[in-house]
Amino acid sequence: MKSFAVATTLAVAASATPMEYARIVKQVNSNPASTWAAEQPTRFNSTADAKQLCGTWLKGHPSYFRLPEREEDESFKVAKPEDIPTDFDARTTW
Secondary structure (H helix, E strand, O other): OHHHHHHHHHHHHHOOOHHHHHHHHHHHHOOOOOOOOOOOOOOOOOHHHHHOOOOOOOOOOOOOOOOOOOOOOHHHOOOOHHHOOOOOOHHHHO
């Protein structure tokens, strides 16, 4: 249910104009069960401004290019399952 609400909000926001952002923020923040608070973006004037930073170019797109494959070396070894710790806490490790 939560993912449906987020998907719906994102779908509405995807077609948002700057004037509609306030309405979307009000709608999201009026939900008492929400675990986060929305606010109007300050970096983008519209979703078109943000669109250029999202996604990936797929084959067939004029800007698509394939990165070179990495050759296996010492830093590229796969750990054996028994070498992986059963628990890890970055707060105490670093």
